[in-house]
Amino acid sequence: MRRIFLTTAITLFPAISAGQELMLFDASTFGDVVLRQNQSAMVGVELEAQIGSYNNEFIANYGTQSVFARAGRSVGRLDILTDKGHAPCTAFLLNDNRLMTNHHCVPGILENDRLGASAIISVQFKAGYVRDGIEEGVKTFHVNPQPLESSKDLDYSVLKLIGDANSEFGALELSAAEPISLAPLWIIGHPMGEAQRISREKCQADDPALASGRVRHTCDTLPGNSGSPVLDADSKQVVALHHAGSRAGAVNFAIPMRDILSQSQILRAVAKPSQRDDVDVAKLQAQLQALQAEREDAEAAIEAQRVAALAEQQALLNELRDLKAKRDDGDNSAKLEQELAALRAERERLKQEAEQRVQEALKLAGGVSVEEESQEILDAMLACYNEAAPSDYIDDIRPGLRFSGKTFSEVNSAKAKAACEKALSLVPDDPTAITLLGRAYDAEENYTKAIELYQRGADLGNTTAMNNLGAKFEQGSGVSRSYEKAFELYQQAASQGHVFATINLGVLYQHGKGVPQSDEKAVEYYQIAADQNSARAQANLGWMYEKGRGVRRSDELAAELYLKAAAQGYPRGQNNLGWMYETGRGVPQSVTEAVKWYHKAAEQGNVQAQLNLGHRYRDGFNGTQSHETSVMWFRKAADQGSARAKGSLGYAYEKGLGVDQSYERAVSLYRASAKAGTAFAQHNLAVMYRNGTGVTQSNKEALNWYRAAAHQGYAKSQYSIGIMYANGRGTRQSKKVAADWYEKAAEQGYAPAQNSLGVLYERGEGVNQSDLTAVRWYRQAANQGHARAQNNLGFFYENGRAVQKSPKKAVELYILALKGGRKWLVTNRDRSDWDPDTARAMQRELKKLGYYSGPIDGKIGNGTVSAMRKLLPG
Structure with missing residues (x-):
């Protein structure tokens, strides 16, 4: 320096x-x-x-x-x-x-x-x-x-x-x-x-x-x-x-x-927006001009070929007129006929050559030349599309056909099979009809037949068949599961531009199935598909940006991608966008906007959105609270098998929120959710056992369920296990083991555990006594508004233990603790135990607040205690 x-x-x-x-x-x-x-x-x-x-x-x-x-x-x-x-x-x-x-x-x-x-x-x-x-x-x-x-x-x-x-x-x-x-x-x-x-x-x-x-x-x-x-x-x-x-x-x-x-x-x-806009506009204008030039070149090429063809035909007509005139003048007839035949053959050759040039020009310009099919075939294929194709089917669509398509769950396998089998009877080797017939069999869970048809379609070059066959190998449906075979098929389809296969490759890389795990490769494939406006890819890529997986973390880019997916009606994108609005990440915080997007996704059956709506209506937002509506959305999610929703329904029954209170029903729902591995349900079930609510009281069972949640990192359960060891409930008493569990929860930022761990360090129980460590944990809890920790930290500042003595700081913390409901200063503390400087600082502050009118004498009496009581809530 x-x-x-x-x-x-x-x-x-x-x-x-x-x-x-x-x-x-x-x-x-x-x-x-x-x-x-x-x-x-x-x-x-x-x-x-x-x-x-x-x-x-x-x-x-x-x-x-x-x-x-x-x-x-x-x-x-x-x-x-x-x-x-x-x-x-x-x-x-x-x-x-x-x-x-x-x-x-x-x-x-x-x-x-x-x-x-x-x-x-x-x-x-x-x-x-x-x-x-x-x-x-x-x-x-x-x-x-x-x-x-x-x-x-x-x-x-x-x-x-x-x-x-x-x-x-x-x-x-x-x-x-x-x-x-x-x-x-x-x-x-x-x-x-x-x-x-x-x-x-x-x-x-x-x-x-x-x-x-x-x-x-x-x-x-x-x-x-x-x-x-x-x-x-x-x-x-x-x-x-x-x-x-x-x-x-x-x-x-x-x-x-x-x-x-x-x-x-x-x-x-x-x-500055103007700087960015100038760059974007210039880039877009350059791209637009390039596209316009390509289009004009293609149109000029088409017109030139047409003009050339007409000119050649006109020249032939002129020569024919000359020959006819010569013949009429008595020239050798046989010779003339011979020349005329040769000219006709040349004209036909030139016409075909000109037409070929026109078709090549059309191809360059994005046009398509196809052989006309009979109306019967087109009608049969349209019926097959309508009954068996997804709405976003992309392979070999007949020009001019518009079809509605169906999601997998909407496919009526009987109707779909009949429609596609009729189409196949007219075009026996059509890869699209074969693939869609495979989808019809897939819908009725006849995986053997579906796989046979997907294989035929894939062999004929249908990329959807390749992708669907890959999905069967990934899922192990009708074949032995093989992520490697799935990867091979997805890669084959993706290399030909199949967007869903491209996304599936990203999923395999993200989870390391059949390939070495690579978030970077997953992002690469998601980006390719997102650039093709795939809503699913946009939602997946948004999640990678939200979590910082394979890319630098960016809530703004995550929200932007979720919005693109949501605008296309993709429910997961809608739910995730709602979460960004609820938490104010990447977008301005707005519970109203969050609920709007949750509704859009929940009404399409998105379980997470239904759960999110249930919680919003339970907790209230913008003056709106409805426990009945909350329970309705929890039920919808639970009916789809959501274990978390069952746990949330259990809470509703435990507290009587939107339903008649029933501890027995709460225990039943908590148990179903807990067995499925839901940590908060495991914790709540443990509380029911600890208190004997809706079930026979059992500290042993409580400890077992606390452990199940704690091993998933659930801080409340880790803290609760610490309490049980500290007090010898359901297990042998051990302050050392209690300290270990408190520390696990404390390191996750759980304030009650931080305070309790501070107490053990202050007293030297289960750990080596350390005022410095006690202060560190008290401070972290106090900064989160934990009243006991604020009180404890204030006592250290009052007495200058591990910190520089500060009556001012001590009083600030004591007042926060009182406002948070901690009554120790007015109920249990010995009045003669106060440091006089801190007592005077407290009297001055109480007087400033208008609660105390006595002398500033550093002696805690009834007047000072009465003034402190006024700080307690309620």
Whole structure:
């Protein structure tokens, strides 16, 4: 770096570091706004003297309405809690509550051998920290540590912030403009985790501004500046992402935003619409002009061939007239007849040649020349299509035929067989009639006959027959299951453009059946089919983008693909689009839109959509709640065999929601769902056994069903097993085993387990006593609003255990706990046990809230307790 270096005694660094150095603070500081360098946990690292003057000033030196302060509102400190400590970086807000920072902060901090972290526990974004040591006005937002998009090469990550920060702190605009040599720049960030600073003096692009794919700049940075935006001082737009310091002390380095935007599928949406539209329109216009030129060339070729044919015919007619005139004048008749015959033969040859040229020109232009078939054959084939073909059948369709087609479940095998057998009697070797007759037999589950016909159709080149035969081998229906044979047939059909076979190849690759598993290959095939407007492929590809399988994860692209599939009436696409609207992923959050798409899919029999509708009507949305409607949709899904729907119906019977309450019926439905492996039903059945509700009480049975759900990763059951071991219910008592189960649930973010695990560490029960570890778990639970954890963490701040003593922080947590219903402060706590400073802080806060009018004397009496009671809910 230019001003301050981080070095170790044993490590040699290249001229440019892989990324701006990170500094690590003690884990207990995570969540704090004010960080002190004496809290740093960096071992073996020394902060060396700065080189030259340090031109990095607090942004609070300028007015809140200054151009610097306004730009800085969207910049905040990104705090990353790892198993080795807490590291601060910088991040800045983009639209849709997204954050941008360096990859080497999140998730790359785990790749930093010097820090040695193996897990990211939590990530927070602190906005509004502009005055050093002043917490007022700072807002903390939780951040999903799993990036929406990340690149190690370009050292950037896009993260999703939980909550709405844009409405208060705005967003920065990205620009693909190339920085100009010596142009003034600003860098805004949180060096050393301190309040926001701006590097402005002597901050500019170097000359040259770009070299080796990096922006060179002379702006001062320190550890903690990682992820800072580099703004063009004129446009106030982000032109680069600060990346690394130079060991030589000459310049620092940033990633050009131009390069990031060119790679990023998510961030391209941030570019100005006019810029994108110009590019798209130009591309479309070029394609349109090319197509128009091809069409005009084809039309000209057709016309030229017709003109040539007419000219040749006219020349022949003229010669015939001359011959006739000569014959009339007494020329040799036999000779003339001979010449006339030769000319007629030549005319016929020329006519055929001209017609051939016309047909070739038509073929080039996309026309088709076919031999006419009798109306009887066409009528028979149309009947076969209507009875046995799917509506999207694509093989060898007779020109001009329009048919409705049927889904597999709609095929009436008797009618379909009769129609296609009649067609085959007229065209015995027609591959389409053979294939569709196979589908008719397939519908009545006569797989042997269906496979025979599919094989005949495939041998005649029908790609649908190849695909359907592949499906029989994949399913093991009528033949021994062979994914390898299925793959071979799908590949044969796909190579000839069969869209469904292309999708099936993608499915085999996605699940590794008959081929080595490859999400990338699955995406490749789904993309080919999606480009042909296949709704199923669009939905499959959308799922891959939603989950980040084989592609960089993108909710926006997932939602776009789901919308394309949904618009074609594909139920899975409709359901998935509804889920994106419900969760606000890739689209604006809207339960109304979600329910609309769920309805479209559910009415087509989509089980997941029926389940989703059931839950929405049960929980209520936009002022609408109907337990009766909820039960109706759960029943529809359960009637289709959905185990989850049976579990949800069990809950309705247990609570009497939309049905008459019946614990016995609830147990029966829970049991059916639990035996099918539904984790929440297993947990609820365990609760029924634990409480003896609708069934004979049995801790042993409860523990068995808790275990079934816990082994599926169900956090509530893991926590419940911990409770049973902690209390010796249904098993021997063991705080150590309890701690193990609490930890499994805690690591999944389950707040009650995090709090209970904190208690064990505080007391040293089943684990080695550790106030520091207790604080870590209390803090994670408290940040989720868990009242007991807030109370417990407050007690640690009151007494300065594993954290810096802070009456203010303790009172803040106590008040949250009281509002959350935790009564310990007003019922069980010894009044003489309060730290006087904390007691005074509580009295001052209660007075500020208007609940307390007594003296600020640090003594908890009836007046203070009465005031605290007013904070309890209800």
